[in-house]
Amino acid sequence: MKWCRFDNGGKPTYGIVEGSNVVEVAGSPFTRYRRTARLHRLSGLKLLPPVIPPTFYAAGINYPEHVTWAARMRGQEPNLPKKADVGYRANNALIGHNEPIIIPKDATDQVQYEGELVVVIGKQCKNVTEAQALDYVLGYTIGNDVSERTWQRGDRTLWRAKNTDTFKPMGPWIVTGLNPDDLHVKITLSGRVVGEYDVKSAIFGVRHFISEMSKYLTLYPGDMLWMGTDGATENMKDGDVCDIEISGIGVLSNPVRRER
Numbered sequence: 001m002k003w004c005r006f007d008n009g010g011k012p013t014y015g016i017v018e019g020s021n022v023v024e025v026a027g028s029p030f031t032r033y034r035r036t037a038r039l040h041r042l043s044g045l046k047l048l049p050p051v052i053p054p055t056f057y058a059a060g061i062n063y064p065e066h067v068t069w070a071a072r073m074r075g076q077e078p079n080l081p082k083k084a085d086v087g088y089r090a091n092n093a094l095i096g097h098n099e100p101i102i103i104p105k106d107a108t109d110q111v112q113y114e115g116e117l118v119v120v121i122g123k124q125c126k127n128v129t130e131a132q133a134l135d136y137v138l139g140y141t142i143g144n145d146v147s148e149r150t151w152q153r154g155d156r157t158l159w160r161a162k163n164t165d166t167f168k169p170m171g172p173w174i175v176t177g178l179n180p181d182d183l184h185v186k187i188t189l190s191g192r193v194v195g196e197y198d199v200k201s202a203i204f205g206v207r208h209f210i211s212e213m214s215k216y217l218t219l220y221p222g223d224m225l226w227m228g229t230d231g232a233t234e235n236m237k238d239g240d241v242c243d244i245e246i247s248g249i250g251v252l253s254n255p256v257r258r259e260r
Contacts, residue, residue, distance in 0.1 A: 062228030114145035115244035
């Protein structure tokens with residue numbers, strides 16, 4: 001099933017994508033819901049981020065090639081993480097499919113994409129095993145963890161490097177019933193493929209992260225975990241279009257604009 005969230009005359013509304021149409025839903029995938037008789041053309045809708053999470057988690061450095069690339073950029077030897085660490089991102093940065101990524105006036109040219117699988121929690125989750133972990137997942141969507149690398153290196157926290165408005169495109173929808181180990185990510189910048197990787201190549205997988213996090217944190221419906229990216233990343237510039245494609249889900253596409 002594909003769950004989308006769209007602008008319905010100024011009201012965020014959930015729908016189920018069926019081919020080129022969207023069936024409007026009363027309620028949400030995280031609570032009770034019912035299909036209505038209202039049908040919309042998908043092409044005519046403004047898609048919103050498919051969920052605004054109670055808590056926005058990010059796995060961060062979780063793929064070996066990306067860790068190695070980042071270390072070499074800093075002139076250091078790569079040091080792969082020994083445990084599944086998780087960080088946080090801010091909801092203000094979320095935008096939907098086709099919305100523009102706005103690079104601030106004072107940002108450097110080192111504003112880069114990070115194409116990532118996003119895990120959306122569907123049920124309250126505490127102290128679960130790895131074998132149980134996927135039972136608590138509603139589904140998966142796509143994220144672009146836009147990062148200003150100069151700020152990332154220089155600021156004490158990631159407050160603006162990762163959380164500037166528009167720096168977290170997500171969508172276009174949530175797809176249920178997938179096995180994360182089967183998924184493949186492809187990143188395209190203005191028509192040029194700039195990165196590809198298999199989700200299963202992560203240092204720590206979805207099951208491990210959910211199980212480990214649930215030892216200490218209660219995960220709630222709508223919480224989400226961005227799983228990190230692999231490989232080197234490149235600068236995005238004004239006029240670019242960044243597409244993140246994940247097999248079984250679709251394509252998240254966003255134009256890039258520099259603030260005037």
